[in-house]
Amino acid sequence: MSVERVPVLIVGAGYAGLSAATLLAWRGVPCRLVERRPSTSRLPKAHGINRRSMEVLRVVPGLEDALFAASRTGANESTLIIAESVTSPPIETLVTKTSLDATPVSPSKICTAGQDRVEPVLLRFARANGADVRFSTTLERFSQRDDGVEAILRDEASGQETKVLADYIVAADGAGGTIRDMGGVKMEGPGVLADTISVLFEADLDAILPGGGFALYYLRNPAFSGAFVTCDEPNHGQINIEYDSTRDQASDFDEERCEELVRQSLGVPDLAVKILDIRPWQMAALLADRMSFGRVFLAGDCAHITPPVGGLGGQTAIQDAADLAWKLALVVKGEAAPALLDSYAIERRPVARIAIARSIANYVERLLPDRQDIRIREDEYGLLETSMGYRYRSDAIIADEFDDGACVEDPLRPSGAPGTRLPHVWLRRGEETISSHDLIGRDFMLFTGPDGGDWIEAARRIALRSKAPLGVCRLGFDVDDPEGLFLPRLRISPEGALLVRPDGYIVWRSRGGNPDPLATLEASFARVRGFDTRQSSGSHAAAFADAS
CATH class of the missing domain: 3.50.50.60 (FAD/NAD(P)-binding domain)
Known part of the structure; x- marks a missing residue:
């Protein structure tokens, strides 16, 4: 072997x-x-x-x-x-x-x-x-x-x-x-919620759905409940129909029965239907x-x-x-x-x-x-x-001193708090309009206000010493914020700083300046990468105090 x-x-x-x-x-x-x-x-x-x-x-x-x-x-x-x-x-x-x-x-x-x-x-x-x-x-x-x-x-x-x-x-x-x-x-958890038959079929859907685009219908039909969805192949569709397993078995759904279910789902009794696949599954x-x-x-x-x-x-x-x-x-x-x-x-x-x-x-x-x-x-x-406002809490995130413990936040009203997703703001980089999310992805990124030069210098020194990827972005220098939205959404001052990890989640925030930005940022950057900082010096421990 x-x-x-x-x-x-x-x-x-x-x-x-x-x-x-x-x-x-x-x-x-x-x-x-x-x-x-x-x-x-x-x-x-x-x-x-x-x-x-x-x-x-x-x-x-x-x-x-x-x-x-x-x-x-x-x-x-x-x-x-x-x-x-x-x-x-x-x-x-x-x-x-x-x-x-x-x-x-x-x-x-x-x-x-x-x-x-x-x-x-x-x-x-x-x-x-x-x-x-x-x-x-x-x-x-x-x-x-x-x-x-x-x-x-x-x-x-x-x-x-x-x-x-x-x-x-x-x-x-x-x-x-x-x-x-x-x-x-x-x-x-709850376990099985429904027994379901999925049917992939071909029919003249263009005549039924002339508007084009992706269509999903939730079907409250007198005969069944289920869903219809259009597929990427032209005139291909899919229905998922619930059935009572105490009365029916999956094997009862042959092509003829599934053709009739497709016609009932679409509401076209005489529709020509070609069945491509029939597959039972359980919603759980x-x-x-x-x-x-x-x-x-x-x-x-x-x-x-x-x-x-x-x-x-x-x-x-x-x-x-x-x-x-x-x-x-x-x-x-x-x-x-x-x-x-x-x-x-x-x-x-x-x-x-x-x-x-x-x-x-x-x-x-x-x-x-x-x-x-x-x-x-x-x-x-x-x-x-649920889809975009979920919050993270772990030892790899340095929470603000006052954390409300909420599981989610409204993405339209971002807090900029550690454990939340970086707010999307349209910025300018030269002649180019970019999203704040265009600045993240591969490495950790430190964002600062226009007066956050000390944080930028600290980050550059830490990146050299730690050999870990740490990028920097200073508002007013590396990018411009024409609408003035970025700092208010992050809830930091022009002297403040924010550390964002590669997946776009905020892991540390200093609302304002700090008397020892190098020690504070170095300890924070170590902790959010999983290193044990409990034995750090007093100046490093200051990273976990409120920097506002």
Whole structure:
């Protein structure tokens, strides 16, 4: 048996695994991704990438444009409606093509591409950046050691086994994956909410939906509840119909019955329909009791199963991968302490919890308003707050002295507090208009006001001494703020400073100046990279006092 070495082994080529491979490879970390299937998904199982997911992916040059190019419809061209059928009068219109302008919130737009289009794009960029991706390859078993993980991989075509020694494993093997079971991880939560049949079909949809664009209908039909969604292939659509498993079995849904369900969903009794795929599945809501064990990190459906009403499941998977990628990259390169990785589960599990609660709320509000009993109201927040306003708390974030403990904030009213996402503000760099998010992505970034020169000098000295990536941006020097919004949204003075990590989250803030900026920033920069600063000198400890 041959023995090979790789810093990170990724198992599973869905949204989480492919995003992790792409972002790790782009950060210069060698990784191998293995997938038991022979290819990426050939079915449009999930639809759409939201703004926050596009933000974490757009750091890879060309990826944002490639994702939009893969979609049949343009950015933000979406219609979401509740109705009995596609052709019946709307019960409620949730989204129109003109209601998705979110430029005050994000520089990114919603991409409506289906999973069958997104995964090949991610695969292409993962390989182009150096990731080793192998399909028809199964993880047979693995064991953890003090210095890494030993995994046995099996090539399904040849039967040949290979031993791979890795520093870490990213478990992205999906809802039915086995890695979490090997680690004794338990899934908790409401469990199965509905048995569902998914039907992919071809019909003359142009005659039914003349407006074009991406369309999603939540169907409160007298005969069933479910959903209809357009696909990227012309005249291809998908319905998901719930059924009572005490009366019907999945095998009862043959082509003839599914053709009739398509006609009922569209409200066109004589429509010619070609069935392309019939697939049973269960809508469920479950969360892992742990998202890591030892050197293994769970991401995507392996860690949390989210009802697909609102699209938060796939987004949480992509964002899990983004969080892991920058942390693993720093640790593998020796630019952060391994303790930084402890923050992954601490930060991401609460995000998954509120995503599940919001998705259940969407399910009830849009499809089954009489099922209020299944809602998890203590974890419910608005869709915008859940998708873009979630907050992080961990030892790798230095909270303000007064922290209100809120799980989310309104992205339209940002606080600039540590643990929140950097507010999006349009800035000027020379003749170019850019977003504040265009200044982040690969490295930590220190932002200061126009009178924050001492912080800038301190950051440059620290970057040289620590050998860790730390960029600087001084308002009024490196960029201009024509509308005067940036400092007020960060809630710092012209002498203040703000440290933002590669994923765009604020980790430390000094509202004003400081008598010892070098010691304060050096201690802060060490802590947010997982280094133990408890034995630091008194001047270093000052970093954790209120700098306002």
